[in-house]
Amino acid sequence: MPAVSDCIDMLDSETKAVETPEDHAEELRLWLRLLTCTTLIEGEVRGRLRQRFDVTLPRFDLMAQLDKAPDGMTLSDVSKRMMVSNGNVTGLVERLVESGHLDRRTSETDRRVQVIRLTKLGRAEFRRMAAEHETWIADLFADLSPKDVRELMRLLAKTKGSAQKSAARRRP
Amino acid sequence: MPAVSDCIDMLDSETKAVETPEDHAEELRLWLRLLTCTTLIEGEVRGRLRQRFDVTLPRFDLMAQLDKAPDGMTLSDVSKRMMVSNGNVTGLVERLVESGHLDRRTSETDRRVQVIRLTKLGRAEFRRMAAEHETWIADLFADLSPKDVRELMRLLAKTKGSAQKSAARRRP
DNA sequence: CCGAATTGTTTTAAGCCTAAAATGTTTTCC
DNA sequence: GGAAAACATTTTAGGCTTAAAACAATTCGG
Structure with missing residues (x-):
């Protein structure tokens, strides 16, 4: 069961009305x-x-x-x-x-x-x-299966995209 | 349909009898x-x-x-x-x-x-x-979902382990 | 106990790396 | 055409980084 503070956080993050210190x-x-x-x-x-x-x-x-x-x-x-x-x-x-x-x-x-x-x-x-x-x-990389390699490639591609977007936000 | 050379490669990699130049x-x-x-x-x-x-x-x-x-x-x-x-x-x-x-x-x-x-x-x-x-x-990392984050953590843990093992093989 | 390894740190020499300023060249656009 | 902006590279000053050698202190084995 979620704590009350969690619900408040969720509301905040949906409404974007209040900035609460989020956990990262x-x-x-x-x-x-x-x-x-x-x-x-x-x-x-x-x-x-x-x-x-x-x-x-x-x-x-x-x-x-x-x-x-x-x-x-x-x-x-x-x-x-x-x-x-x-x-x-x-x-x-x-x-x-x-x-x-x-x-x-x-x-x-x-x-x-x-x-x-x-x-x-x-x-x-x-x-x-x-x-x-x-x-x-x-x-x-020997311990990674071909599937692991594919999955890592996919997630790192997403990571790269995310980081590039973030960098562009700062330095447009 | 796999080419003949692929089958040979697969046999080789199973038997480990012959070293073929593999694709990495x-x-x-x-x-x-x-x-x-x-x-x-x-x-x-x-x-x-x-x-x-x-x-x-x-x-x-x-x-x-x-x-x-x-x-x-x-x-x-x-x-x-x-x-x-x-x-x-x-x-x-x-x-x-x-x-x-x-x-x-x-x-x-x-x-x-x-x-x-x-x-x-x-x-x-x-x-x-x-x-x-x-x-x-x-x-x-904003574009990654919580699930992406967990999955990346898991795969990178595996990667770290693999790399450490490989390093230890060289420098025991 | 004492010499030999081992461990922790510093030094050395060389190269890597960055941000910012400087230099030279080309393009833009009035 | 010519000033201004944009571009490609180099220079500068300072810091980071490494591998290897040197130094210092401790531990280990006989």
Whole structure:
């Protein structure tokens, strides 16, 4: 049987007339668990990349973006895709050009734009790492059934949508 | 109708006699989506903390750990809980002691150990931030029904367990 | 009891990351 | 055409983060 205060809360939330301090402990716990999972997996992948290939995770991520774009990408594109700041990409690219994994040139048609591509070396090294990386991920998620995976995909898609809407509300 | 190669794969995966290159594209997509969700929410929370309270996310996270431990924690405890390196905590604590949010003292019984606590100021400021933080999280997850939340919690618990097992397999 | 592991923390070196300001380029629109 | 807005990138200053090595204190096993 619901307590009186619960009924009042329900009325409030329906009428939206009064703001009562609502309980969001469940969402908070969900967020912490989501963060834990990501941190756990990310740390594991970071460590394996370092041990097996002596490469950092951000470098790998950047190369992964470029592998999907044979014609190259602009720094802005990369920055949006990776959801990191512009300045971050500048430095990352600098180091990867230095090590011979990336090729960088100024666009012919718009001199503001820098187009970057994987070099032959970069692509070869990335493919080699990516193949192994995929097995790590499979292993990390090994306990999930195909149905679990589908269901998680669905719920995370909903989560992503929800978060994007919330972000847009703040920064329209 | 399944292709012949699929049947062969299924036999292989049952008998475990032959290693065939299996397809783990779904798990990979799941991992990328998980990472996207976390990055999205984390970035949003980071920005709001900075705008509203001029505090960084790591500082907030550290204070959150200490708020749950009135008797204080050792640096190692904090490091494990936050899943970050020891050296990271050292610097973070340094800055928070400097700003008057934390109190740090050497343990009486074990002179290796540093025990840190929130100061009165630290606790007050944290509580103020935490209250608002909770509403942000609620808003970010607003599109999820209570059932969605429960289901996500369950699947992420399973994911966490799976990842921990996988990590333990590599580093026993 | 004492040397050897173990544990807790700090230091070091390098890289990652952000927000904000600065720089150079293109587009817009009067 | 030219000023103003928008865009792409870099720079700056500061903080975060890691792995590995160094240091300090305790515990363990003989």
